[in-house]
Amino acid sequence: MSCDIGIDIGGTNIKLGLVDAQGSVVARRRLDTRAGLGPKRAMVRLGAAIEELRALKRVRSVGVGIAGLVDHEHGVVRVPPNLPGWHGFGVKRALEDMTGLPVWCSNDANAVCLGEWLHGAGRGCDNLFSLTLGTGCGGGAIVNGRLLLGANHAAGELGHTVIQADGPECRCGGKGCLERYVGAKYVIQRAKQAARRQARRIRVHRNQMSFLGDAAHDRLTMLFELAGPRLSKLDARLLGIAARKGDRVANEVVEETGYYLGLGIVNVVALLDPERVVIGGGVSGLGRPLLRSVRKTVLSRGQIFTGRKLDIVFGELGNDAGIVGAARLGRWLRRRV
Amino acid sequence: MSCDIGIDIGGTNIKLGLVDAQGSVVARRRLDTRAGLGPKRAMVRLGAAIEELRALKRVRSVGVGIAGLVDHEHGVVRVPPNLPGWHGFGVKRALEDMTGLPVWCSNDANAVCLGEWLHGAGRGCDNLFSLTLGTGCGGGAIVNGRLLLGANHAAGELGHTVIQADGPECRCGGKGCLERYVGAKYVIQRAKQAARRQARRIRVHRNQMSFLGDAAHDRLTMLFELAGPRLSKLDARLLGIAARKGDRVANEVVEETGYYLGLGIVNVVALLDPERVVIGGGVSGLGRPLLRSVRKTVLSRGQIFTGRKLDIVFGELGNDAGIVGAARLGRWLRRRV
Numbered sequence: 001m002s003c004d005i006g007i008d009i010g011g012t013n014i015k016l017g018l019v020d021a022q023g024s025v026v027a028r029r030r031l032d033t034r035a036g037l038g039p040k041r042a043m044v045r046l047g048a049a050i051e052e053l054r055a056l057k058r059v060r061s062v063g064v065g066i067a068g069l070v071d072h073e074h075g076v077v078r079v080p081p082n083l084p085g086w087h088g089f090g091v092k093r094a095l096e097d098m099t100g101l102p103v104w105c106s107n108d109a110n111a112v113c114l115g116e117w118l119h120g121a122g123r124g125c126d127n128l129f130s131l132t133l134g135t136g137c138g139g140g141a142i143v144n145g146r147l148l149l150g151a152n153h154a155a156g157e158l159g160h161t162v163i164q165a166d167g168p169e170c171r172c173g174g175k176g177c178l179e180r181y182v183g184a185k186y187v188i189q190r191a192k193q194a195a196r197r198q199a200r201r202i203r204v205h206r207n208q209m210s211f212l213g214d215a216a217h218d219r220l221t222m223l224f225e226l227a228g229p230r231l232s233k234l235d236a237r238l239l240g241i242a243a244r245k246g247d248r249v250a251n252e253v254v255e256e257t258g259y260y261l262g263l264g265i266v267n268v269v270a271l272l273d274p275e276r277v278v279i280g281g282g283v284s285g286l287g288r289p290l291l292r293s294v295r296k297t298v299l300s301r302g303q304i305f306t307g308r309k310l311d312i313v314f315g316e317l318g319n320d321a322g323i324v325g326a327a328r329l330g331r332w333l334r335r336r337v
Numbered sequence: 338m339s340c341d342i343g344i345d346i347g348g349t350n351i352k353l354g355l356v357d358a359q360g361s362v363v364a365r366r367r368l369d370t371r372a373g374l375g376p377k378r379a380m381v382r383l384g385a386a387i388e389e390l391r392a393l394k395r396v397r398s399v400g401v402g403i404a405g406l407v408d409h410e411h412g413v414v415r416v417p418p419n420l421p422g423w424h425g426f427g428v429k430r431a432l433e434d435m436t437g438l439p440v441w442c443s444n445d446a447n448a449v450c451l452g453e454w455l456h457g458a459g460r461g462c463d464n465l466f467s468l469t470l471g472t473g474c475g476g477g478a479i480v481n482g483r484l485l486l487g488a489n490h491a492a493g494e495l496g497h498t499v500i501q502a503d504g505p506e507c508r509c510g511g512k513g514c515l516e517r518y519v520g521a522k523y524v525i526q527r528a529k530q531a532a533r534r535q536a537r538r539i540r541v542h543r544n545q546m547s548f549l550g551d552a553a554h555d556r557l558t559m560l561f562e563l564a565g566p567r568l569s570k571l572d573a574r575l576l577g578i579a580a581r582k583g584d585r586v587a588n589e590v591v592e593e594t595g596y597y598l599g600l601g602i603v604n605v606v607a608l609l610d611p612e613r614v615v616i617g618g619g620v621s622g623l624g625r626p627l628l629r630s631v632r633k634t635v636l637s638r639g640q641i642f643t644g645r646k647l648d649i650v651f652g653e654l655g656n657d658a659g660i661v662g663a664a665r666l667g668r669w670l671r672r673r674v
Contacts, residue, residue, distance in 0.1 A: 079643065127488040139608070143480050150610020151464040152645045157607040160638065162600045165501045174603070174638040263499045266511070267604050270494040271476070273487025301497065301511040306416065308489045 002058040006327030009066045011082030018053045019327035023119025025320050038085040047098045062103045063329035065111030065322050072153050075105035104329035113140025115325025120316040121278045129274040133283035137179045163263045181260035191239050191253040192231050195223045198249050221249035237285040254286050258293020266301050280315030339395040343664030346403045348419030355390045356664035360456030362657050364393050375422040384435045399440045400666035402448030402659050409490050412442035441666035450477025452662025457653040458615045466611040470620035474516045500600045518597035528576050528590040529568045532560045535586050558586035574622040591623050595630020603638050617652030
């Protein structure tokens with residue numbers, strides 16, 4: 001039985017896998033991107049990894065999801081914020097020359113969307129939105145049973161939708177973009193601030209109490225225990241663990257993140273009216289408390305969403321979504337998507 | 338040559354017209370909706386008007402755009418904010434029984450989108466967004482060369498996308514919705530406030546100047562001249578006239594409206610990546626200054642829209658867009674859109 005190779009090129013890692021017809025990853029490899037060295041040297045190492053996988057099974061096609069805008073027709077990368085030096089590089093052509101296999105390229109969030117749609121949490125939906133919460137906040141959509149590409153192959157850029165007109169500046173040049181509220185860096189930043197604020201408050205409180213001969217009744221957040229006294233190990237996973245264990249500070253931060261993410265999803269639902277929204281990526285490690293807060297926010301916009309068919313769920317493929325979806329690009333882009 | 342009948346049912350008026358294959362309205366009628374009397378009595382009068390039009394030309398089909406959510410498959414109205422008593426009414430069935438013609442129904446903003454796409458400012462685009470600025474702010478989209486309906490026939494609800502998380506309350510139960518900033522009522526409200534503020538400032542200033550023996554140099558806004566001393570006649574058209582004549586207060590209000598509308602369009606462009614955005618409806622009477630401000634706002638989100646194929650233009654069909662688009666529903670909904 002023949003397989004396809006799916007490749008997920010991010011700013012830090014390149015992940016690739018041999019994906020069978022059922023969407024299972026039967027073998028995988030991982031490389032450092034070394035983005036600073038440019039695309040050509042990465043292609044050489046990637047070519048070798050592809051050869052290793054081809055030795056295991058017969059391979060029909062190669063699909064590549066890339067962090068940045070991608071011209072689907074020509075397989076050329078454009079404006080990749082986390083891949084300096086890759087702007088204008090023809091991934092399709094380079095890999096086709098090297099492997100002799102047909103190669104298809106798209107934005108990484110679109111690949112994730114395709115993966116969850118065909119083999120994950122989005123199965124059976126004709127209208128789906130999938131979002132990937134990590135450093136940035138990308139999105140992809142299935143509309144009328146086809147992948148939404150847009151006129152410039154740039155649809156689904158959820159991270160740079162505005163949710164607060166006069167909000168803080170974003171790296172895109174705009175203000176109040178969703179990414180500025182739910183991007184991993186900003187969530188962790190808010191959690192650190194909240195933890196330190198609480199620690200300060202407790203210290204002051206304890207001093208007053210000892211003066212009065214009483215004990216402070218507010219418990220210090222467990223984030224210090226989990227992530228070290230300087231919170232240097234704090235990430236979405238640890239924050240999620242603390243929230244699930246009932247830590248008040250962690251829960252507040254997660255709830256706030258869910259509120260902002262919920263507003264972004266309100267905009268998606270108002271414009272695209274999907275029947276399912278699938279949330280994936282590192283920040284989804286915040287777990288059920290995040291989902292609860294997102295759903296609460298979306299439902300609070302009562303009137304316009306009343307009685308709709310609308311589910312908001314976590315992805316099922318986890319970190320493999322990008323690989324699995326990329327492997328299916330050949331089939332779906334050939335149909336002109 | 339046979340024609341189709343297009344019907345545009347709003348909260349105040351029902352407009353209908355005989356539309357030929359080129360998208361020209363060759364005859365038209367207008368009725369009061371009398372929304373309070375419910376749909377059945379409106380259907381009787383509508384039936385009579387359809388008969389009048391059928392006497393003029395051979396009619397193939399009837400299409401209806403309705404202000405509210407519409408179940409396209411069954412032609413049933415749902416949650417129509419401006420048509421109390423119409424919830425659950427089967428427009429398709431009622432008109433088919435009455436006329437014996439095939440009848441197709443959709444949301445009015447979707448009909449406008451179809452009209453501008455086939456016969457107006459959106460011709461030739463595979464990815465288009467059309468928005469109708471009036472009392473509310475509706476939208477419709479063409480995606481991959483097909484009308485975007487969504488899982489609940491509710492796609493394109495631009496008016497209730499969020500642009501300011503902590504903004505003023507909207508009638509939908511949300512906060513900071515786009516409609517709360519660019520709906521006709523709110524634009525006129527802001528214009529009145531700005532005019533009165535300026536009048537007050539000038540009065541105070543003149544008193545000080547006469548004390549100093551000098552004349553005030555700030556000119557009173559011409560809005561009072563155009564719309565009466567209590568501004569009671571003020572509407573989008575008059576505001577637009579004042580802005581084009583260089584009135585400072587009018588220009589500030591129009592610019593602000595364009596800024597907010599621009600943020601709404603930023604969200605549309607980020608998610609759907611259309612190659613053209615078409616603006617229609619009463620508030621588009623604000624004219625070129627509005628368009629300038631919208632474009633400036635969208636372009637200011639520099640990085641993510643750089644080098645994109647993206648036009649923002651006014652509609653070409655004006656008030657006829659709804660009729661013309663509705664007349665084409667038969668063809669496009671039959672293809673399952």
